[in-house]
Amino acid sequence: MKLTDLITPVALIDVARMTQNINRMQAQTNRLGVAFRPHVKTSKCVEVTDAQVQAGAKGITVSTLKEAEQFFDSGIRDILYAVGIAANKLPQAAALQEKGCDLKILTDSVASAQAIANFAQARGIVFKVLIEIDTDDHRSGIKPDAASLLDVAKVLADAGMVIQGVMTHAGSSYDLNTPEALVQMAEQERFGCVHAGQRLRAAGFSCPVVSVGSTPTALAATGLDGVTEVRAGVYVFFDLVMRNVGVCQLDDIALSVLTTVIGHQEEKGWAIVDAGWMAMSRDRGTQKQVTDYGYGQVCEAAGNVIPGYVISGANQEHGIISRVGSPDLNIVTRFPVGTQLRILPNHACATGAQFPEYQAVDRHGDVKTWSRFYGW
Amino acid sequence: MKLTDLITPVALIDVARMTQNINRMQAQTNRLGVAFRPHVKTSKCVEVTDAQVQAGAKGITVSTLKEAEQFFDSGIRDILYAVGIAANKLPQAAALQEKGCDLKILTDSVASAQAIANFAQARGIVFKVLIEIDTDDHRSGIKPDAASLLDVAKVLADAGMVIQGVMTHAGSSYDLNTPEALVQMAEQERFGCVHAGQRLRAAGFSCPVVSVGSTPTALAATGLDGVTEVRAGVYVFFDLVMRNVGVCQLDDIALSVLTTVIGHQEEKGWAIVDAGWMAMSRDRGTQKQVTDYGYGQVCEAAGNVIPGYVISGANQEHGIISRVGSPDLNIVTRFPVGTQLRILPNHACATGAQFPEYQAVDRHGDVKTWSRFYGW
Numbered sequence: 001m002k003l004t005d006l007i008t009p010v011a012l013i014d015v016a017r018m019t020q021n022i023n024r025m026q027a028q029t030n031r032l033g034v035a036f037r038p039h040v041k042t043s044k045c046v047e048v049t050d051a052q053v054q055a056g057a058k059g060i061t062v063s064t065l066k067e068a069e070q071f072f073d074s075g076i077r078d079i080l081y082a083v084g085i086a087a088n089k090l091p092q093a094a095a096l097q098e099k100g101c102d103l104k105i106l107t108d109s110v111a112s113a114q115a116i117a118n119f120a121q122a123r124g125i126v127f128k129v130l131i132e133i134d135t136d137d138h139r140s141g142i143k144p145d146a147a148s149l150l151d152v153a154k155v156l157a158d159a160g161m162v163i164q165g166v167m168t169h170a171g172s173s174y175d176l177n178t179p180e181a182l183v184q185m186a187e188q189e190r191f192g193c194v195h196a197g198q199r200l201r202a203a204g205f206s207c208p209v210v211s212v213g214s215t216p217t218a219l220a221a222t223g224l225d226g227v228t229e230v231r232a233g234v235y236v237f238f239d240l241v242m243r244n245v246g247v248c249q250l251d252d253i254a255l256s257v258l259t260t261v262i263g264h265q266e267e268k269g270w271a272i273v274d275a276g277w278m279a280m281s282r283d284r285g286t287q288k289q290v291t292d293y294g295y296g297q298v299c300e301a302a303g304n305v306i307p308g309y310v311i312s313g314a315n316q317e318h319g320i321i322s323r324v325g326s327p328d329l330n331i332v333t334r335f336p337v338g339t340q341l342r343i344l345p346n347h348a349c350a351t352g353a354q355f356p357e358y359q360a361v362d363r364h365g366d367v368k369t370w371s372r373f374y375g376w
Numbered sequence: 377m378k379l380t381d382l383i384t385p386v387a388l389i390d391v392a393r394m395t396q397n398i399n400r401m402q403a404q405t406n407r408l409g410v411a412f413r414p415h416v417k418t419s420k421c422v423e424v425t426d427a428q429v430q431a432g433a434k435g436i437t438v439s440t441l442k443e444a445e446q447f448f449d450s451g452i453r454d455i456l457y458a459v460g461i462a463a464n465k466l467p468q469a470a471a472l473q474e475k476g477c478d479l480k481i482l483t484d485s486v487a488s489a490q491a492i493a494n495f496a497q498a499r500g501i502v503f504k505v506l507i508e509i510d511t512d513d514h515r516s517g518i519k520p521d522a523a524s525l526l527d528v529a530k531v532l533a534d535a536g537m538v539i540q541g542v543m544t545h546a547g548s549s550y551d552l553n554t555p556e557a558l559v560q561m562a563e564q565e566r567f568g569c570v571h572a573g574q575r576l577r578a579a580g581f582s583c584p585v586v587s588v589g590s591t592p593t594a595l596a597a598t599g600l601d602g603v604t605e606v607r608a609g610v611y612v613f614f615d616l617v618m619r620n621v622g623v624c625q626l627d628d629i630a631l632s633v634l635t636t637v638i639g640h641q642e643e644k645g646w647a648i649v650d651a652g653w654m655a656m657s658r659d660r661g662t663q664k665q666v667t668d669y670g671y672g673q674v675c676e677a678a679g680n681v682i683p684g685y686v687i688s689g690a691n692q693e694h695g696i697i698s699r700v701g702s703p704d705l706n707i708v709t710r711f712p713v714g715t716q717l718r719i720l721p722n723h724a725c726a727t728g729a730q731f732p733e734y735q736a737v738d739r740h741g742d743v744k745t746w747s748r749f750y751g752w
Contacts, residue, residue: 315547338487
């Protein structure tokens with residue numbers, strides 16, 4: 001199948017770019033001397049994840065137990081579920097473990113650790129548990145110096161759980177946009193997580209794993225002493241948010257949406273396309289960044305960026321393409337009805353999630369369908 | 377199955393509220409003496425659509441040909457595909473028609489009409505085509521007085537297509553929030569579309585259908601002289617955007633996301649839940665409205681609104697619940713780990729789309745699974 005055979009909108013993966021992104025991150029973590037555990041929530045696709053594993057990844061990170069189940073079924077055993085587990089999900093986690101999955105779960109409070117311990121003891125099983133550390137005041141986790149770190153560890157150890165280690169995600173790195181700030185955040189993430197691990201060990205608990213990461217900090221880190229593994233997700237495709245953060249170029253972005261011009265509002269300089277927010281997602285992650293790309297950057301069907309043209313507005317199945325700054329009153333002749341265009345997304349994780357499948361395009365323009373899943 | 381058996385996050389439909397919403401809209405269009413053609417892009421669910429048809433709907437409106445295919449397979453023949461059709465989708469439309477679907481397609485330009493005509497003549501078929509009218513300067517369509525209206529009709533008629541009529545959608549009604557402005561917009565929508573139809577007839581073209589609608593204008597309209605049918609979609613569930621527009625109350629909202637508290641940041645007054653933007657969608661439709669609900673309004677698991685608590689921030693699988701105005705420093709005791717909560721969404725169409733299925737909850741708290749589809 002060729003690009004021109006596709007019925008729009010479709011989610012395209014540029015396989016050459018994706019491969020380059022995978023190799024770049026694997027080389028970076030190899031250089032830093034740590035294991036790499038990609039976060040597969042970005043793609044939710046077996047072919048993409050297999051490529052990451054073949055490049056050298058050790059295990060995967062997931063954001064839902066459905067991902068854990070799907071990737072366990074595809075042959076991956078070593079899985080970290082990197083969201084604090086709710087008690088209602090413990091039976092599902094136990095079932096996976098009992099099928100042979102080497103599953104690690106996460107907690108950041110005594111209450112949650114107690115729920116894990118109670119469930120496991122009642123079922124007669126042992127969970128491997130990581131403790132989430134908050135190194136950047138961003139979201140979840142225990143502060144590296146907080147007393148509750150040892151309280152949580154004690155609840156787990158008393159119940160015979162395996163304390164697998166500590167884990168942090170410096171999600172606030174997405175708000176940065178200079179190399180200096182990213183290097184500093186990577187060091188802050190490393191330092192806080194290593195310190196939490198040292199506190200556990202000093203108190204007599206085990207802590208074999210010190211896991212850190214986000215795409216920006218993973219790529220910015222210059223040294224990761226004390227860290228055992230790095231996690232990152234969106235790097236596999238990159239996106240406009242990452243371009244604004246400064247860790248990729250526009251032509252590194254491997255995910256795009258192929259769309260077709262279906263009409264115009266000539267006097268406004270609008271071309272209307274069949275990729276609305278249902279295709280692009282509602283993510284407006286570049287809105288407050290250095291460059292606001294609206295709902296996406298317009299490229300030619302072959303992938304070359306058309307500077308200054310973005311999806312400036314979106315309804316469910318309609319996107320409005322316009323020129324930033326001043327209306328293009330020649331938009332009808334520039335992008336006639338039927339023109340195919342590619343749109344680079346703000347946020348690859350959100351855009352990918354809108355599609356049941358990707359169309360993977362190789363260097364020769366040949367297209368293969370890779371399915372993806374969704375839901376919980 | 378009962379609510380407490382569900383593994384969060386899940387999309388709940390309150391069936392009693394949904395039924396009330398369906399009956400309200402059907403009664404309104406009955407009173408106005410027009411047919412009602414619901415837009416099923418909101419639910420993409422056979423059970424929901426069947427309830428709309430049983431209440432009196434005549435045919436359906438769809439936003440994708442996949443919806444047309446799915447609902448044709450479920451037994452609905454009369455289908456309007458209400459997005460200007462791209463030429464690459466004409467074979468799919470023709471195939472549906474050839475299977476017996478009474479499909480209507482849409483155009484708003486000579487170029488697109490010509491593509492429809494060329495394809496149909498080459499294949500030896502006739503399409504039923506509506507011409508899209510722009511009555512509120514919002515998105516697509518031909519202005520009611522524009523010369524191109526007759527040019528488009530001529531292209532279609534010369535090629536032997538059936539000119540089914542005119543169609544408009546006053547999407548800018550979503551930006552209003554007073555009954556007076558809504559009544560005025562409903563009249564503007566009616567007047568422009570009826571006028572376009574009269575121009576077609578005066579020029580000797582057929583125009584049996586005059587189709588208008590959006591949820592706000594459909595509910596606000598006081599008279600629809602010259603209109604033959606009304607379309608509306610989101611009314612079936614309603615949402616926080618519609619509450620801000622003023623066409624529903626919070627306790628009319630039939631779609632919510634059931635979620636579980638997984639942790640806290642006590643000193644910030646945050647409860648972390650397992651409904652992030654993957655569950656709620658990235659839609660921030662209330663951001664610029666009279667009340668900004670963040671990523672959603674928090675309710676008790678039973679559905680009662682907890683005033684002042686919203687999802688104030690969201691990552692992929694993490695939502696942050698906080699109190700508007702001042703942090704609730706008792707959040708840990710108010711919403712302990714494991715607490716289940718319901719979240720009302722900004723935009724039902726966007727939130728529903730994140731889920732492979734709904735859990736339909738009846739008056740007795742019994743739950744049935746209704747599947748939904750996605751993609752193109």
